[in-house]
Amino acid sequence: METLLLDANTWLLVLTGAGVSAESGVPTFRGMNGLWEDQPVTEVASPRGFAKDPLRVWRFYSQRRAGAADVSPNPGHDALVAWERHLGDRFLLATQNVDGLHRRAGSQRVVEMHGNLFTSRCSNPDCTRPPFPDTTVYASGTVPGCKECGALLRPHIVWFGEQLDPDDLTRIESFAVKAMRSGGRLVFLAAGTSGAVYPAAGMVDNVRAAGGETWLVNLDASENASSFEHFVQGKSGEVLPKLGR
Ligand code: BJW
Known part of the structure; x- marks a missing residue:
């Protein structure tokens, strides 16, 4: 070698x-065949995916938080x-x-x-709340809200199409x-x-x-x-x- x-x-x-x-x-993205719950990851991990179905996006990231916390x-x-x-x-x-x-x-x-799986931020670009550590595995059917402005929280992750x-x-x-x-x-x-x-x-x-x-x-x-x-x-x-x- x-x-x-x-x-x-x-x-x-x-x-x-x-x-x-x-x-x-x-799991790698290729290993999942680029799919999660039969949806292309590019659709789930995207601003459009979050606008369409924030519950699904939080299910995806909560599941990954639980998985990543368990490994070394x-x-x-x-x-x-x-x-x-x-x-x-x-x-x-x-x-x-x-x-x-x-x-x-x-x-x-x-x-x-x-970005980081264990950090969340407000989805409202005008909100002043900075990204913060968040290890919560949200229960299925839950989308957390921002304490400051009430908008939806999102994972602090760079999605497709984002800078x-x-x-x-x-x-x-x-x-x-x-x-x-x-x-x-x-x-x-x-x-x-x-x-x-x-x-x-x-x-x-x-x-x-x-x-x-x-x-x-x-x-x-x-x-x-x-x-x-x-x-x-x-x-x-x-x-x-x-x-x-
Ligand atoms: C092993 C192994 C072992 C397995 N040992 N090896 C230029 C050209 C074309 C398109 C674009 C471009 N510039 C920008 C774009 C658009 C887009 C893009 O790249 N699209 C492509 C699909 C073409 N990029 C963006 O949107 C980026 N933003 C941006 O550039 O803003 C400006 C802009 C926007 C729009 C247009 C133009 C400019 C943002 C990209 C954000 C990516 N986010 C994701 C998901 C979120 C994170 C999450 O939820 O986890 O990040 S996508 C997903 O892919 C994830 C990963 O970090 C990323 C890379 O994947 P990675 O790590 O390579 O994993 P796999 O699974 O793909 O591969 C694993 C590899 O490991 C395999 O090769 C295995 O063989 C190997 N392997 N076991 C060694 N044991």
Whole structure:
């Protein structure tokens, strides 16, 4: 197996997706065939889906809250914690996962690009209440309301068709810029992601355009696999602990 050199000149930007949590027992989107209760996830996890049927959306997220609270980080999560301890500020983890497992494993330099399953916010864009921690598994048939304005609460998740937080994107871009300006070796490693959802799927092209080195660790060839210079096929929980040197 190829190994990835993590020396004093290396700046490592990691992107993770649902595959990294698969060995913890969290279902991937591809694993669900992109369906939930026979509906495309793209329909459920969308502003249109919430407007049409907020009960269904809260059933989906309550079920996932219950599932994610019950699982533990796996050796893939642990390997990323070890790399961060070794590289310090020359490490950044951008995750598409909303399950919170990276932080529970001990990762600190984390950007949760698609939000967090255990955070809720008011659906009224004019409400002043900020997003807040919320581990409640709401009973089926319940849609929580905002204490401040009475509008419906929603999960603090980036749905299809919604903008990612610009501060998150800036943090990722700034990391890459800082790496290149320092004269260091920028390495981008994506793990457990189908490479189908943007803007995350486009990160590999941005890093290559900036002169960085690119690695993919995935169970199967992702949609953007041909954009990577190195592809190590396998389970992230088995590959990542052996990959860094
Ligand atoms: C393992 C494994 C193991 C399994 N080990 N591997 C450019 C072109 C075309 C379209 C667009 C574009 N830019 C934006 C868009 C629109 C849209 C988009 O990307 N659509 C695509 C479907 C084409 N993007 C957006 O809407 C984004 N917003 C945006 O860009 O705003 C501006 C804009 C809007 C509209 C138009 C244009 C611009 C927002 C995207 C938000 C995504 N949200 C979701 C759901 C909510 C989160 C939740 O409820 O959990 O996030 S979608 C879903 O996909 C979820 C995931 O984070 C995301 C990525 O999935 P991931 O992680 O890759 O999982 P899977 O299941 O797909 O793949 C798992 C992989 O792991 C597989 O490959 C397995 O083989 C592998 N695997 N076991 C290693 N043990």
